[in-house]
Amino acid sequence: MTDQIxxxxxxxxxxxxxxxxxxxxxxxxPWRENQDPxxxxxxEIMLQQTKVDTVIPxxxxxxxxxxxxxxxxxAEEQEVLKAWEGLGYYSRARNLQHAVREVVTEYNGEIPSxxxxxxxxxxxxxxxxxxxLSIAFNKPEPAVDGNVMRVFSRLLHIEDDIAQARTKxxxxxYTRELISSDDPSSFNQAIMDLGATICTxxxxxxxxxxxxxxxxxxxxxxQEKLPIKQKAxxxxxxxxxxxxxxxxxxxxxxxxxxxxxxxxxxxxxxMIPLTxxxxxxxxxxFRSEYGLKVNMNAKMDQIKHTFSHLVWHLEVHEAExxxxxxxxxxERLKLINKSDISQYPFPVSHQKIIxxxx
DNA sequence: AACCCGGGGTC
DNA sequence: GACCCAGGGTT
Numbered sequence: 001m002t003d004q005i006x007x008x009x010x011x012x013x014x015x016x017x018x019x020x021x022x023x024x025x026x027x028x029x030p031w032r033e034n035q036d037p038x039x040x041x042x043x044e045i046m047l048q049q050t051k052v053d054t055v056i057p058x059x060x061x062x063x064x065x066x067x068x069x070x071x072x073x074x075a076e077e078q079e080v081l082k083a084w085e086g087l088g089y090y091s092r093a094r095n096l097q098h099a100v101r102e103v104v105t106e107y108n109g110e111i112p113s114x115x116x117x118x119x120x121x122x123x124x125x126x127x128x129x130x131x132x133l134s135i136a137f138n139k140p141e142p143a144v145d146g147n148v149m150r151v152f153s154r155l156l157h158i159e160d161d162i163a164q165a166r167t168k169x170x171x172x173x174y175t176r177e178l179i180s181s182d183d184p185s186s187f188n189q190a191i192m193d194l195g196a197t198i199c200t201x202x203x204x205x206x207x208x209x210x211x212x213x214x215x216x217x218x219x220x221x222x223q224e225k226l227p228i229k230q231k232a233x234x235x236x237x238x239x240x241x242x243x244x245x246x247x248x249x250x251x252x253x254x255x256x257x258x259x260x261x262x263x264x265x266x267x268x269x270x271m272i273p274l275t276x277x278x279x280x281x282x283x284x285x286f287r288s289e290y291g292l293k294v295n296m297n298a299k300m301d302q303i304k305h306t307f308s309h310l311v312w313h314l315e316v317h318e319a320e321x322x323x324x325x326x327x328x329x330x331e332r333l334k335l336i337n338k339s340d341i342s343q344y345p346f347p348v349s350h351q352k353i354i355x356x357x358x
Numbered sequence: 359a360a361c362c363c364g365g366g367g368t369c
Numbered sequence: 370g371a372c373c374c375a376g377g378g379t380t
Contacts, residue, residue: 045376046375047375048375048376050374051373051374051375052375055375091377092376092377123378124377125376125377126377127375128377131375145375145376146375147374147375188375192375195375196374196375201373201374202373231371231372232371
């Protein structure tokens with residue numbers, strides 16, 4: 001299968017050119033200071049679908065707060081989510097802590113270095129498994145992500161749709177043939193750096209590329225057309241009324257989200273879905289749902305927040321507790337001092353509201 | 359295989 | 370707006 005594509009490809013010349021370029025041009029990144037598998041692991045989870053520049057400050061703070069697997073295992077989940085606040089894909093943080101606890105109890109705190117054991121940890125999929133095995137343990141395992149598929153689809157002029165699951169498996173096979181057995185760690189990181197700096201999605205700078213003499217897409221003049229990728233669906237709009245409920249003591253009501261699904265275990269201001277409740281029945285619905293009497297007042301703002309699969313339209317209203325209540329009975333709700341808001345992890349959409357009321 | 363799951367940067 | 374990013378889990 002891979003033989004056909006690779007039979008006339010100069011693998012050793014390509015490897016030398018790539019590794020020499022990496023040696024001269026590798027980026028200075030905080031998780032490259034050493035080969036501590038915990039640091040590599042944390043960085044790889046943070047880097048999933050997230051740019052390097054976004055990750056760097058989170059990485060520093062996270063390692064400062066949780067320097068070892070033992071520290072992370074012993075932490076409160078809310079603390080971990082707070083350290084993840086603003087990064088997105090929060091299940092990454094919850095899965096990471098779950099996996100780290102398993103490492104502490106099942107592996108005596110030593111991160112496993114076999115594909116089977118590593119891959120069985122929560123949140124460690126095929127890519128992350130390969131990345132840790134190669135970068136931290138120097139094993140010749142493929143770590144195929146969007147970068148790798150872009151670089152190799154151009155290098156080998158492959159037109160398969162990279163949105164398809166089977167295409168990723170194809171690239172893993174190619175990588176097993178192409179990867180340097182001498183320095184698999186540098187090899188995988190070199191492809192990532194090349195994809196981030198030279199072989200970019202748009203307008204790749206092929207003239208600066210150490211691989212252009214090996215690149216079939218460049219030879220065929222189709223580098224800008226590759227990789228082929230099926231278009232994603234448009235996110236679906238969902239309208240809500242969001243209530244900022246205050247009492248007379250500078251306190252406000254916040255709500256803990258479900259422990260499953262979107263933004264699990266994060267906090268928010270109560271949201272009422274306008275797909276189920278009309279704007280005129282908000283107060284009644286709120287009382288039956290949460291057992292709390294509130295008056296909804298003026299609209300403060302309209303917030304639009306886009307996720308990968310949906311768009312929230314938040315109509316933010318000020319509201320007040322009708323009686324001077326200082327306790328709430330519903331388990332989801334909490335009445336807190338405004339000054340304590342910063343102790344709770346909120347998604348970015350609701351951080352916009354926090355700014356509004358400050 | 360399709361869908362769910364965030365947020366930010368770029369053009 | 371469209372697209373992309375060091376993807377994984379669930380169904």
